[in-house]
Amino acid sequence: YDTYTSPLATRNASEEMLKLWSARHKFNTWRRIWLAVAEAQHEMGLPVSKEQVEELRAVVSRGITDEEIRNAEKHERELRHDVMAHVHALGDSCPKAKGIIHLGMTSQDVVCNADFLLHLEAVATVAHKVIRVVVSLGELGKRHASMPTLSFTHYQPAQPLTVGRRCVQWAHDLYLCESRLWTSYEAPRGLRGATGTQASFLALFGGDNKNVQGLDGRVFWKLKQSMGACWPETLTMFLQLTAQTYPRVIDTFILGSLASVASVLHKIATDIRLLCNRKELDEPFEDKQIGSSAMPYKRNPMRCERICGLARFVMNLVGNAYDTAATQWLERTLDDSSNRRLSLPEAFLALDGALDLMHNVASGLIVHEAMVKKNLMAELPFMATENIMMECVKLGGDRQHYHELIRQHAQ
Numbered sequence: 001y002d003t004y005t006s007p008l009a010t011r012n013a014s015e016e017m018l019k020l021w022s023a024r025h026k027f028n029t030w031r032r033i034w035l036a037v038a039e040a041q042h043e044m045g046l047p048v049s050k051e052q053v054e055e056l057r058a059v060v061s062r063g064i065t066d067e068e069i070r071n072a073e074k075h076e077r078e079l080r081h082d083v084m085a086h087v088h089a090l091g092d093s094c095p096k097a098k099g100i101i102h103l104g105m106t107s108q109d110v111v112c113n114a115d116f117l118l119h120l121e122a123v124a125t126v127a128h129k130v131i132r133v134v135v136s137l138g139e140l141g142k143r144h145a146s147m148p149t150l151s152f153t154h155y156q157p158a159q160p161l162t163v164g165r166r167c168v169q170w171a172h173d174l175y176l177c178e179s180r181l182w183t184s185y186e187a188p189r190g191l192r193g194a195t196g197t198q199a200s201f202l203a204l205f206g207g208d209n210k211n212v213q214g215l216d217g218r219v220f221w222k223l224k225q226s227m228g229a230c231w232p233e234t235l236t237m238f239l240q241l242t243a244q245t246y247p248r249v250i251d252t253f254i255l256g257s258l259a260s261v262a263s264v265l266h267k268i269a270t271d272i273r274l275l276c277n278r279k280e281l282d283e284p285f286e287d288k289q290i291g292s293s294a295m296p297y298k299r300n301p302m303r304c305e306r307i308c309g310l311a312r313f314v315m316n317l318v319g320n321a322y323d324t325a326a327t328q329w330l331e332r333t334l335d336d337s338s339n340r341r342l343s344l345p346e347a348f349l350a351l352d353g354a355l356d357l358m359h360n361v362a363s364g365l366i367v368h369e370a371m372v373k374k375n376l377m378a379e380l381p382f383m384a385t386e387n388i389m390m391e392c393v394k395l396g397g398d399r400q401h402y403h404e405l406i407r408q409h410a411q
Contacts, residue, residue, distance in 0.1 A: 008346060012310060012353030020122050021345040024064060027072070029114040030086060031060040032226055033219075034101055037191065040218035041103060044211060046204055052097040059093045068093055083107040104200040105191065108332075112189035112246045115344075117227065119254060122348045123181050124230045129355040130178040130261060134171045136362035137268075141167035144367055149280070150376045150383075157379040159386070163367055170268045177261045182232060184257035188223065189246040190216050190238025195331045244332035251321040251344065258347050262314035265354050269304035269311070272361065276301045279371045284364030303357050310354040317347045382410060 009018060019025055035056055042048040068089055076085035084107075091098030102110070145164035150157050191212075193200040198212055205211040220238055224231045239246060275281040276299075283301050320343040324336045376383075385406050392402040 006346075008349040008353065012306075013349035014352055014356055017122065017125060017349055017352040020118060020125065021349065023069065026114065026118065027064045027069065027086060028060075029117055030083070030110050031064065031090060032117075033110050033113050033223070034087075034090065035060045036219050036222035036226070037105065037109075037215075038097070038100060038103070039222060040215050041100070041204075043218060044205075044215055046103070048100045048103065052094075052100050055094045056090075056097040056101070059090070081107075083110055104193070104204050106194040106200070106244070108189065108245050109191050109193070112242075113223065116185065116188040116246070117223065119185055119344070120227065120230055123184065123254075126258070126261070126348065126351060126355065127178055127181045129352065129359065130174055130181070133355060133359050133362055134174050134178070136359055137167050137171035137174070140362060140365055141165070141171065147367070147369060147372060148376055149372045150379055155274075157382065160376060160383055163372065166271075170264075170271070173264045173267070174261070177257070177264055180260065181257050184253045186246075186250050186253075187235055187237060187239045188220070189242050191219060192242050195244055196242045243328075243330075245328075245336070248321070248325040248328050248336055251340065252318065252325055255318045255321045255343065255347055258351050259315045259318045262311035262351055262354065265351075265358055266308050266311035266315070268358065269301075269307040269361075272304045272365070273301045273308075276304075278375060280368055280375060282366040282368065283361050284366070303361050307354045307357050307361075310350045310357075314347050314350050314354070317343045385410060 035053075038048055038053050038056055042050060042053045071092060072082075072085045072089035075088045076082055079085050079088070087102045091101055094101070141164040143164070144167065145162060147163040148160045149163045149166070151161045151166075152158055191201055192198055201212045201215060202209065205215075216238055224235075272281055272283070276283070282299055283303050285299055320339050324339055324343075327333070328336060389399060389402050389406055393399050
């Protein structure tokens with residue numbers, strides 16, 4: 001209770017998403033990459049023995065322990081380098097393999113590829129939750145497909161539609177965003193060395209570029225196998241050109257896609273809030289739930305209000321990615337790291353929470369049919385005016401003339 005704790009962890013994000021962005025999962029992903037590279041190097045005849053690979057595999061397969069994480073923290077206090085701290089900590093647990101861990105690699109051969117794998121898992125989780133909301137809204141729309149309701153343009157009464165039609169419009173907008181989530185990333189960085197030239201790997205293979213490409217291909221296949229069904233079939237190779245990191249403009253694609261989902265969630269939640277004010281809809285409301293400490297009658301749409309707040313947070317994180325992409329001097333500067341440690345995970349965590357809330361709302365949304373009908377009937381004479389105008393034209397009248405007559409009477 002004496003230090004700041006992120007509300008994303010305590011109030012909003014799911015346990016599943018929190019684990020994806022945990023330190024343990026990140027460090028285990030780093031270790032999987034070191035193992036994949038060592039296996040591939042052994043298979044291609046580099047000085048990496050079977051015994052070293054097996055020792056490394058045994059340690060990596062069991063997952064990183066609390067003791068190993070604390071050991072890495074101890075190394076980092078001395079080395080001031082998080083990746084090298086974990087190289088040493090892994091070497092402490094694999095004394096026979098210690099000398100070949102990270103062979104030929106630079107930090108971003110680990111971090112960038114691990115980031116890609118984490119993003120892939122997080123995107124898959126978000127996409128699943130988007131579809132879950134789409135389905136819930138679709139089911140809601142089907143139940144109310146024939147219930148006429150007043151529509152609004154400019155937030156003024158407009159031609160009627162149905163409650164179901166409005167629900168499936170919300171679902172459709174989300175569906176458009178889901179299809180773009182899978183194109184928000186490009187490919188893993190691959191093994192590119194310190195500045196993207198693969199010079200270290202060319203040196204290991206005595207200048208044989210064919211073997212360097214062979215190593216790349218083996219590591220790619222191993223990472224793909226480790227991800228299972230999460231790996232898109234369309235993804236068939238590493239990025240062809242990088243500098244020290246994968247191009248940071250890719251982060252704008254990722255955060256932009258998340259912000260697109262957030263913007264639709266914000267729109268849906270706002271629509272529901274407006275219709276709650278008209279007494280046509282209500283969020284799910286528990287028996288003991290309190291709407292106001294001062295006004296006991298209130299049923300505030302607090303879930304949709306939280307969705308809007310979280311969605312705005314996600315939308316405003318996109319600017320971080322544009323700034324970072326724009327300010328990477330030459331082959332890379334390190335000012336990207338501290339920003340990305342915040343903007344990328346927190347965008348996923350906040351959107352995750354908003355999607356769970358929207359699923360809860362969509363699955364239990366209350367439609368007050370009598371009030372929907374009452375509000376429609378109050379405006380129904382005005383709703384008939386376009387039909388009257390078209391009938392006048394069918395009888396030979398001038399549309400503009402009768403439009404003006406009807407407008408004057410309506411006003």
